[in-house]
Structures are given as structure tokens and as C-alpha cells.
Amino acid sequence: MPDVQSLVNDFPDQLRKRKIEGSQATAKQTAELLRxxxxxxxxxxxxxxxALIDAVRAVGEQLIAANPVELAVGNIVRRVLHIIRxxxxxxxxxAIAGLGLSAASDDEDDVERGDHPVLSAAAVAAAARSTLRPPSLQTLLEDIPDSGGVPQTSSSGGESEGKSRSADKGSRGRKLKHDVIEAVNELIREITDCHEEIAEQAVEHIHHNEVILTLGSSRTVLEFLCAAKEKKRSFRVFVAEGAPRYQGHLLAKDLAARGLQTTVITDSAVFAMISRVNMVIVGAHAVMANGGVVAPVGLNMVALAAQRHAVPFVVLAGSHKLCPLYPHNPEVLLNEMRSPSELLDFGEFSDCLDSASGNGSLHVVNxxxxYVPPKLVSLFITDTGGHNPSYMYRLIADYYSADDLVVKRRPTTGS
Amino acid sequence: MADTLQNPTSPNPKISAYYQTRAEHYGVVTSDWLAQAQAAVAQNPDDNGVSGTQVRVSDPDKPFSVIDEFNSWRKQPDLAEAVAAIRALAAVIRNSQATTMMELEIELKKASDSLKAPFRNCIDSWDTTSISLTAGCDLFMRYVTRTSALEYEDFNSGKSRLIERAEKFGEISYKARKVIAMLAQDFIFDGCTILVHGFSRVVFEVLKLAAQNKKLFRVFCTEGRPDRTGLRLSNELAKLDVPVRLLIDSAVAYSMDEVDMVLVGADGVVESGGIINMMGTYQIALVAHSMNKPVYVAAESYKFARLYPLDQKDLAPALRPIGFGVPIPSKVEVEKSARDYTPPQYLTLLFTDLGVLTPSVVSDELIQLYL
Incomplete structure (x- = not known):
């Protein structure tokens, strides 16, 4: 059994040193650590x-602080908190339904529960979800402590729930923990399988003799294109190389190895080629709450080119990339600046890069x-299907509870 | 001074009472606006204190009228129109002789209909076009007919619960403003310039909280003709030491390149996700859109109304007096409409007490409630 504390110390360290990167890897590791x-x-x-929420939140804060740019970490922390709630x-x-059943079972819901104690979990979950949902017009008049008070009070809904029904169940603790771990396992499986789920939808979107353009490399895009190929669709792919990391080269190699007609173009040729393209399919780093996309550098240009020629711009994203924050938050506006060595060879340019000696003042920004604004995105394909950018808030309401969005940030700013 | 402040009070049935009350509360009427507004604000605190705590005692001799009730509530400067409507409906419940839920519902329905569309010949007729009034009535009616809490209770406790909820609604609306102000904080960054139009309590609350949080920003206020609500806002902001620049309404496009975001309130949020707000909002949103500036709307969720205006003229216009300072020849027509409709494509986000929403969420919320 590995020591959890050392894991908790280790993982932020790796995040900080950028040893673990990419939203899927970080999301999966975060979920495993939290489990x-x-x-x-x-x-x-x-x-x-x-108690569980506090523990998860304490660890989650460290993780998010370690690399705030990896939004997937924060997403998973929030997902796990939501699962616990x-x-x-x-x-x-x-428990309440059980009590009600023994007392008076004339209500039809209760009868149903009595007949299928296991199946009724779905009904109960639906009822519970309505309590977990963000405030809505419907609940505006109904419960003031729940709807209005939640954002202000520091004790979250889950805690007060726990306090109110406290002593009588001894075995519930183990049951709760067991259920939560089961659900987190499900989440991990979901993160691992999201490529396949997304790839299954490929045939609906890619048709015969189409020309697809993509930029950089994304495993989701690779699987998506290959899934269409396996279904006997013949189409061509333009791969923009994605300077300065040139991951497009790797993607092109993989695609060609699988027998797809692949053409590599430079990033600057995107506009020249876009008129021949039927659809742009790209991966994303994160999808924000307003439907905007944080994506590898260069994609905003591609999106603008696509809009200019009315080419659909499709973004593939697993649900772990769905971030409940708005891109206007200053902490989200952070962009990561990478090493200049990806752009320039240090040996050749060291003279002019050395501003201290006064010889040169060459700066490199990498x-x-x-950030691709929502109006440039035509469609999101997630593991739950295709969605409009304006529909993202709905998925977010399903995956996250409103408490965590706010509560999450307060400790970090307060401490 | 008192009568200059009360300038547009002469009851003119053609003029929208909603905007009349607004002008009384927020407008600065004379040209010497600064002194006046300051005097008015100096008067206001104790004024508020009295009206806030005052409990309306209904006259037992007089037959109860929901319209009187509503009128008395709406006179309070700090009370939103929807809150006044719901309070008035609560008074209907309190005075009701009904013994069954059905009777009570019918009575309420009548009352809310009479609030929404009073008799045409009534001298005291106010704005039948007030959107938040309609939305407030609908919301409360929906709550009464739908609430599950009433199903298993006896009638009297159900009734008192309804009254209690309605009384608390003022609190809800007050809390909603606080929540909105908190949500909007993330969007106001240091060094930004915010353009506001007219006077909105929510917008003021947002800016106030931002100023209290030591954010550094400046505000451009439009003048807000004809009731000059922008002057009032700039006066209030100046008291908070927020740098303010006052623009005439036609200088919006001229100043837009310095602006980082537009922040407006709303009279009502309609099903399309667009807003109905003080005249000039549409034009500001258009300018902001063409210059790629975000347009944010701060509005409480009880302003969501079941309307779907297709164009500007689709709504019954709310009229208000417009003074030009010089006599206008009788042949010249004057556009007196007090508000316009801003379609959703020109809005970036809505800050509501339900969270930060995109315009398309509004219809979703409304469908969930009313379907």
C-alpha cells in the first residue's frame, strides 16, 4: 500500500515540474490520487x-495551485466533490425512503421502491440531483436557506446534511465511502474510455471524399479519424504541423501508418488551404463554461480562417476537459510560456539573447x-454526443455542483 | 426643493407610471443636479428607514383593493417592482375569505390579472407594460399552483406559508443583488473601464462591491436622457471615490474604444435571452458588438419574463415625458418610448442570482418553470 501522504506530496511536485502534462494524464492521475x-x-x-469533502478539498487545493494551467486537475477535483455530495x-x-416505506406505503413512488430496492436508486438519484442542481427559477421562492444562502455560508450543503442526520447509522460511513470509491472508479474508466466514446461518433460526421484539416496532435483526433477509416470512409487529412512543437508530424506519421491519405502543411498555409477543406477537427486543452476553448497555440487562427470560408470547426473533448469557470477569471487567463529553445537554437542565438551584456535584446515569447471564442466553434463532440457551444453550461450543471465552483476558490485567495 | 424633485408627478394616464416612479427615485430633475441629488440622498437615508420598517396597516373600513396595496408598496424607493407585486398578492391571500385552495387560486388569478391589466378608464392606471411586474406575478402564481409543500398540509397553514414566502421575497430580491455583485467581481479587473447606461440598483451594487474590494477601475456613465438617471449614478459613484466620466448619450460610439466592457441592468429578460431595458441600451450593445467589446447584463432572475419580442415595436411601448427645453411645434412628433429590446446575439453574458448565464440559458430556465 503506497503511503498517501507521500503521493500527495509527490504529485503536485511532478505537476509543478511539468513532468506530467496533458489533460488526460493529469485528469486520470488526479482521480487516482483522490481515490x-x-x-x-x-x-x-x-x-x-x-469529512471526505474537506479531505478532498485540501488535497485538491494543493493540486490546483501546483499547476493552475492544467484545468483538468481542477475539473476532476470538482467532479469528485460532486460525486461525494x-x-x-x-x-x-x-434512508428516508426506507423509513417512509415502513410507516406508510400508499404513495406510488414508495411502492415502486419496495418492489425494486436496487433499481429505485436511479429515482432517488434523480430526486437528489434536483437538490444538488444549481439554483433555478423554480426553487427561487421555495427554500430560502438553500437557494440564497449557499454561496455565502462557508459550511457547504453536504456538511449540514451530514450534521442533521448524524448518529443513527454506524455502517453508513463504510457504505458511503464504498459508493464514492465505486463512483470515482467509474470516473476513471470514463476518462480512459473517452476516446472510444468520441470515436464511435466519427461516421456521423465524416463522409466520403471529404477533406479534413487538423492542427497539432491529439490522441482523440487520431482515434476519431481512424474510427472513420475503419468504417470504410475514404477521406483526406491535412495536418498543420503545429509549430513550435511540431506534433503534427507525429500525427501525420500515425495517420499514414494506418493508411489514411495524409498531407502535411505548415501552419502558415492554413488559410491558403482552407477553401479546399470540408471540416476542421481539432482537440482541445479545456472547454470553458461559456463554450470557449483553450486549445494549442495556432488554433484561433485556424478557427478564424474556417469562419472566413464557412467551414465547420469541430472540437473533440472528453468530459474531463469541461471546465466550470469562465475564461474572464484572471487565473484562467494564465497562459503557459514555454522555453525559447523550442523556437531558437541557443548556440546560434546566444549572443543576441544575452541582454545582460548589452549585445542584443532578442526576446522570445512562446x-x-x-483561446478560441465560442462563436467560432460550430460543434463540440464529447463522450455524451455532439453539443452546441451554448449548451455547455447544461453539461456543467450535470457534472459539477454549484457549491464547489465558488468554495474552491475562496480558500486559495483567503490563505 | 421638494416640489422640483417631484416634478413629473402630475398623474397623466398616458405616461408609464413605472418610469414615472423610477424618475422620482433615480432621476435628477433640475439642471442644478449635483446639489439636488446630494440633498435628496441626504434626505433619503431616514426616508428609507421609515418606509422600510413601516408596516402597512390596512384600513378595515375601506374595501381591500390589490391595486391600492400595490401602489403603496411601489412607492418605496428600495423595493423592486416585482417585490411590490408579490407583496400585493400576499395581501390578497391575507385578506382572502377563501376556504379552499381552488378558491384562493381563482382569487389570486383575478388579482394578478387586475395588476397586469387595470381598467383603462382608471385615473390611477399605471404601467400595464411593466415587465418585472408581470414576471413577478407569474412567478408567484406559479409557485402557488405548483408548490408541493402545500399538498399535504391543511389549508390555513398552507396559506400562512404562502404569505410568509411572499414576505420573504423582498429579502430574496435583496440577497439576489448581493449574489450578483459577488459573481460579477471576477469580471472586473484592475485598470478596466466600464460603460454603464442608466441607473440600475444591481449594477450599482456590483460597482460598489468592486470599489469596496479595492479594485481599480473607472466608469463611463451615460447621461440617460430624459430622466437623467445616469447623472444620479455618477453622483453615487463619485461618493465611492470611483473615477467617473459622464457622457452624453450620443457620445457612446466616440468613447467605445476606451471601454473594456459594457455593464447594464435590465427591466426584463425575455425568453430569447435578450433584454428589455432603458432606451439606448440596444444602440450601445450594437456599438459594443461591432467593436468586439463584451456586453454584460446584471439582472435578478425574477425579471425573467415569458415574452418573445420579435422586434422593437413588438412590445407595448412604455411612454414617458421628454423635455426639450424649448417648445416643440405641435406638428412635430416626439418618440416617447422609454425602453428598447436588445436581441441576445449582442449580449455576452448575464449575471443573475442563478449564476453567470449565457443568453440561451434564460429560455431553458423559463421552460423548466412554466412547461
Whole structure:
């Protein structure tokens, strides 16, 4: 059994040193780390969910602070927090339903529960979800402490839930933990499988004799294109090389190896070629709450070119890339500046790069990401299907609870 | 001084009472606006204190009228129109002789209809076109007919619960402003320039909180003709030591390149996700859109209304008096409409107490509630 504390110290370190990069890798590792944190966490008899939430949040803060640019880490932390809240609520509703059943079982919902105790979990979860949902017009008048008070009070909904029904269940702690770990496992599986889920939809989007353009390299895009190829679609792919990391070269190599007609072009040739292209398909680093995309550098240019020629701009993104923040938050506006050595050879340019000696003042800026505004995106393809950019908020409401978006940030700014 | 402030009070049935009350509360009427507004604000605090705590005692001799009730609530400067409507409906419940839920619902329906469309010949007729009034009535009616809490209770406790909720609604609306102000903080960054139009309590709350959080920003206020609500806002902001520049309404495009974001309130948010707001908002949104500046709307969720205007003239116009300083020949027509409709494609985001929303979410929320 690996020591959790050392893992918790180790992972942020790796994030900080950029040893682990890419949203899928970080998302998966975060989920695995949080799973071991949860399994090691001792749960008290009262307020079990609260204890778990606090533990996860404490670790999550460290992780997010280690590399705020890897938005997937924060997404997974929020997802896990949401899972804990949801499981706790569903257990609570189960308990209440059980009590109600023994008392009076004339309500049809209760009868159904009595007949299929396992199947009813879905119904209970649906009921619980309505409590977890962000405030809506419907609940505006109904419950003031829930709808209005939540953003201000520091004790979250989960904690007060835990306090109210405390002492009577001894085994519930283990049950809750078990359920949460089960759900986190499901989340990890989802992150691992998201490529296949997305690739399954490929035939619906790629047609015969089409020309597809992509930039840089993304495993999701690779699998997507290959899935269409396997279904006997014949099409051509233009790959923009994605300077300065030239990952497009790798993608082109992989595609050619799988028998796809592939053409490599320079990034600056995108506009020249776009009129021949039927569809642009790219991967993303993160999808923001307003439907904007944080993507590898150069994609904003591609999106603008696509818009100019009315070419659909399709973004593939697993649900772990869905970020509940708005890109106007200053912490999200952070872009990562990478080493100049990717652009220039140090040996050749060392003279003019050395500003201290006064010989030259050559500066190199090497940003990693672009922000593509939502109006340039035609379609998002996620593991749950194709969505409009303006629909992203809906997915976010499903995956995250409103408490975590705000609560998450407060400790980091306060401490 | 008091009568200059009360300048447009002469009851003219053709003039939208909503804007009349607004002008009374927020407008600066004489040219010596600074002194006046300061005097008015100096008066206001104790004024508010009295009206806020005052409990309306209904006269037992007089027959109860929902319209009177509403009128008395709306006179309070700090109370939103929708809150006044809901308070008035609560008074209907309190005075109701109904013994079943169905009766009560019918009574409420009548009352809310009469609020929404009072008799045409009534001298005291106010704005039948007020959107937040309609939205508030609809929301409360929906709550009464839909709430599951009432199903298993006996009638009287259900009734008192409804009244209690309605009384708390003022609190909800107040809290909503705080939530919105908090949500909007992330969007105001140091060194930004914000263009605002007219006077909106929510927008003021947002800017106030930002100033209290020691954000460094400056504000461009439009003048807000004809009731000059922008002057009032600039006065209030100057008191908070926020740098303010006052623009005449026609200088918006001229100043837009210095602006980082446009922040407006809303009279109502309609189903398309667009907003209905003080005249001039549409034009500002168009200018901002063409210069790629974000347009943010701060609005409480009870302003979401079930309307779908197709164009500017699709709504009954709310009229208000416009003074030009010189006599206008009788042959010259004057456009008196007080508000316009801004379609959703010109809006970037809405800050509401339900969270930060894109315009398309609005219809979703409305469908969830009313379907």
C-alpha cells in the first residue's frame, strides 16, 4: 500500500515540474490520487460526507495551485466533490425512503421502491440531483436557506446534511465511502474510455471524399479519424504541423501508418488551404463554461480562417476537459510560456539573447495556448454526443455542483 | 426643493407610471443636479428607514383593493417592482375569505390579472407594460399552483406559508443583488473601464462591491436622457471615490474604444435571452458588438419574463415625458418610448442570482418553470 501522504506530496511536485502534462494524464492521475485519499481517510460517525469533502478539498487545493494551467486537475477535483455530495444525498434519500416505506406505503413512488430496492436508486438519484442542481427559477421562492444562502455560508450543503442526520447509522460511513470509491472508479474508466466514446461518433460526421484539416496532435483526433477509416470512409487529412512543437508530424506519421491519405502543411498555409477543406477537427486543452476553448497555440487562427470560408470547426473533448469557470477569471487567463529553445537554437542565438551584456535584446515569447471564442466553434463532440457551444453550461450543471465552483476558490485567495 | 424633485408627478394616464416612479427615485430633475441629488440622498437615508420598517396597516373600513396595496408598496424607493407585486398578492391571500385552495387560486388569478391589466378608464392606471411586474406575478402564481409543500398540509397553514414566502421575497430580491455583485467581481479587473447606461440598483451594487474590494477601475456613465438617471449614478459613484466620466448619450460610439466592457441592468429578460431595458441600451450593445467589446447584463432572475419580442415595436411601448427645453411645434412628433429590446446575439453574458448565464440559458430556465 503506497503511503498517501507521500503521493500527495509527490504529485503536485511532478505537476509543478511539468513532468506530467496533458489533460488526460493529469485528469486520470488526479482521480487516482483522490481515490486513495478517500480510501485512506478515516470517516467519523457524524458528518461523514463533510469529512471526505474537506479531505478532498485540501488535497485538491494543493493540486490546483501546483499547476493552475492544467484545468483538468481542477475539473476532476470538482467532479469528485460532486460525486461525494451526490452519493451522500442518495444514501440519505434512501434512508428516508426506507423509513417512509415502513410507516406508510400508499404513495406510488414508495411502492415502486419496495418492489425494486436496487433499481429505485436511479429515482432517488434523480430526486437528489434536483437538490444538488444549481439554483433555478423554480426553487427561487421555495427554500430560502438553500437557494440564497449557499454561496455565502462557508459550511457547504453536504456538511449540514451530514450534521442533521448524524448518529443513527454506524455502517453508513463504510457504505458511503464504498459508493464514492465505486463512483470515482467509474470516473476513471470514463476518462480512459473517452476516446472510444468520441470515436464511435466519427461516421456521423465524416463522409466520403471529404477533406479534413487538423492542427497539432491529439490522441482523440487520431482515434476519431481512424474510427472513420475503419468504417470504410475514404477521406483526406491535412495536418498543420503545429509549430513550435511540431506534433503534427507525429500525427501525420500515425495517420499514414494506418493508411489514411495524409498531407502535411505548415501552419502558415492554413488559410491558403482552407477553401479546399470540408471540416476542421481539432482537440482541445479545456472547454470553458461559456463554450470557449483553450486549445494549442495556432488554433484561433485556424478557427478564424474556417469562419472566413464557412467551414465547420469541430472540437473533440472528453468530459474531463469541461471546465466550470469562465475564461474572464484572471487565473484562467494564465497562459503557459514555454522555453525559447523550442523556437531558437541557443548556440546560434546566444549572443543576441544575452541582454545582460548589452549585445542584443532578442526576446522570445512562446505561449502554449490559444483561446478560441465560442462563436467560432460550430460543434463540440464529447463522450455524451455532439453539443452546441451554448449548451455547455447544461453539461456543467450535470457534472459539477454549484457549491464547489465558488468554495474552491475562496480558500486559495483567503490563505 | 421638494416640489422640483417631484416634478413629473402630475398623474397623466398616458405616461408609464413605472418610469414615472423610477424618475422620482433615480432621476435628477433640475439642471442644478449635483446639489439636488446630494440633498435628496441626504434626505433619503431616514426616508428609507421609515418606509422600510413601516408596516402597512390596512384600513378595515375601506374595501381591500390589490391595486391600492400595490401602489403603496411601489412607492418605496428600495423595493423592486416585482417585490411590490408579490407583496400585493400576499395581501390578497391575507385578506382572502377563501376556504379552499381552488378558491384562493381563482382569487389570486383575478388579482394578478387586475395588476397586469387595470381598467383603462382608471385615473390611477399605471404601467400595464411593466415587465418585472408581470414576471413577478407569474412567478408567484406559479409557485402557488405548483408548490408541493402545500399538498399535504391543511389549508390555513398552507396559506400562512404562502404569505410568509411572499414576505420573504423582498429579502430574496435583496440577497439576489448581493449574489450578483459577488459573481460579477471576477469580471472586473484592475485598470478596466466600464460603460454603464442608466441607473440600475444591481449594477450599482456590483460597482460598489468592486470599489469596496479595492479594485481599480473607472466608469463611463451615460447621461440617460430624459430622466437623467445616469447623472444620479455618477453622483453615487463619485461618493465611492470611483473615477467617473459622464457622457452624453450620443457620445457612446466616440468613447467605445476606451471601454473594456459594457455593464447594464435590465427591466426584463425575455425568453430569447435578450433584454428589455432603458432606451439606448440596444444602440450601445450594437456599438459594443461591432467593436468586439463584451456586453454584460446584471439582472435578478425574477425579471425573467415569458415574452418573445420579435422586434422593437413588438412590445407595448412604455411612454414617458421628454423635455426639450424649448417648445416643440405641435406638428412635430416626439418618440416617447422609454425602453428598447436588445436581441441576445449582442449580449455576452448575464449575471443573475442563478449564476453567470449565457443568453440561451434564460429560455431553458423559463421552460423548466412554466412547461
Amino acid at each position: 486513495s485519499v478517500i480510501s485512506q481517510q478515516r470517516v467519523p460517525h457524524t458528518n461523514q460526507a463533510g 451526490e452519493e451522500d444525498l442518495s444514501l440519505a434519500t434512501d 505561449p502554449t495556448f490559444d
